[in-house]
Amino acid sequence: MADFLEFQGVTKRFGKTIAVNHASFGVKKGEFFSLLGPSGCGKTTLLRMLAGFERPDEGRICLDGKDITDLPPNKRSVNTVFQNYALFPHLSVFDNIAFGLKVAGRPKDEIESEVEKMLRLVQMEDRADHFPNQISGGQKQRVAIARALVNRPRVLLLDEPLAALDLKLRQRMLLELDLIHDEVGITFLYVTHDQGEAMSLSDRIAVMHAGVCEQIARPAEVYEAPKTSFVASFIGDTNFFDGVVSACPEPNYCRLSIGGFAEVLCYNDKQKAVGDRVNLSVRPEKFRISVDPPAGAAPRLNVLRAKVEDIIYSGNHTNYWVSVGERRVAIYQQHLAYLLDEKPIRWGDEVWLSWHADNGYMLDDSAPVDESLLPPKIPQNAAAAGEAK
């Protein structure tokens, strides 16, 4: 069945750069769909093609079964919340929100009641007569959302609407966006380069890289089962191990020989055969680290000796970097028990590193991943490091 909003092989070139490369995906009605990717990967271009500001070089865009590829922006029932809000500076908050309805030639009293409803939705009733330069960034953003929503678009496009806000405000707006989406039930297409925003808001995420949609899936799926090494490194932090399958001791599991590291067991959902190259991703929080060897040898548990190189204690959790052979491994350990009762782990300690074979994930592409994607010190920055690339 055709989806509500559909991109069919949409491609856009700017001279030599391919901004969007054969994007094909569907968005369901009422869905909160995010486009996530580093700067310059083509998110805005994709959005602008949907809004009608750019023409795709190839491919079609269909909305509700109708081909809208060639319609001008004012003939499409989609509305945009721009990255810089683009509020009309010469109009008051009220008139900004009323703009679309006025253009559509709606009767005056209807405009007033609709705008008032919107003002209430975004909690800006008391600022109706203010001008855009008299309100704060967060308020501008809410006005921009109201201005778009009041036209009852079939799809609301949001281009990094929170990028200009500070952290606290961003978190509050995130919550408000979620509430608004639940309330109005309109399809949201949300562009961001912030994985946190995408993960917490979206029903589904399309991860883009250099114009290509690398994976389209639910947030948890994108995180736990990344399709490519790019997705794995861009969403959250991870440790990559590229090795060769050395044995398949039981169905669905294989032994992986990783150069300069060790032989490890991993879940073989891709049915790799002996001799195949594999790129294994293990998230930092999947490891356990302990001074004593892990109690009771659980089946399919990988257990290695490691040397602690770096520790960053953050209250509820600690980040460790340990070396195993020639490899550095990043670990994120939550303190589930009272920490001071446990045996302390110090720099230079020999410790036990363990993880279950099921918790590693094989990636489709076995291309070696640039080590610089790995966290240098603080794992939270891995996304930023990936973005800078």
Next chain:
Amino acid sequence: MTKRQHEIAITAPSLLWLALFFAIPALVVLAFTFHGHSPDGGVGEWSLSTWREIVDPDYPAIVWKTIRISFEVTVWCILLALPCGYAIAKMRSKWRAVVAGAIMLPFWTNFVVRVFAWKTILHPDGWVQHCYFSLLEARHWLSAHLPGLVARALDGAGIAPAEPPDPAFSTILDSEAAVVLVSVYTLLPFAIMPIYTAAEKFDFSLMEAARDLGAGNLRAFTSVFVPGIRQGIVSAVLMVFIPAVGSYVIPQMLGGTNCVLIGNKIFMRAIQNRNIPHAAALATLMAASVFVPIIAAAWWRRYQAKRGRRIVEVRAARLMAGGTK
């Protein structure tokens, strides 16, 4: 130095300039009007004789005509300058410099020479006149060859007159149209420049926002671009309207007897009749008839803004009340 002293120190040079070359001359002109004129062309004794003489039945009509023509010129200039300024601001920066230079190019030629060139272009034997007359004849021909009812309707609308055109009354030169045309030609750069400067600072993503909200190109232009550069438009209006009111060379050379404006009258009184106080009174009259409406308009706008704010306040209060229930 206090802040206030500092402000005075900074603005003093320009205030001095304004005082020396604007305020004092204006006051001198005003003072002249309260003098009689001396037979040798100078300024005579203090008296109200000048103001008594000035009650010439022709003057209100001439003042009105001057304002009307200046208004027409201003409207044409703004209408032409808006798309020009928009287009230049949208150009690549390399081309922008070229086009902006081209707009200023005519200023390298002396103004009087350029007006004289127009005199040649619009001459009764020139091609513009020929084209114009052909057009008039074509309109008459249309009227003669259309079925009676349509012809009468078009005649009534002034599109296809039944009367054949009369060459003596159909010249472009020595007409009001010529004055308007050449005034627009001369003053257009003064309209384009401020509008272009404002348009260059204009955030064109606002146009996209308007299009996104359902506005067509024209609607986006008129309801977002035009208000967005209104400061530039206001300067453009002043830059065109004020010189147009004071214009004297163009009506003199191209208007003939059909377009005598206040500038020509002042010239006649001052140079031909050697009556300086009378000329000064005319200039004062003209200035007053321009400034009084402008000040009234400003006052009206302030009043409207106040009223508008009250309306909005009432609306906001109602909203708040509705929101809490």
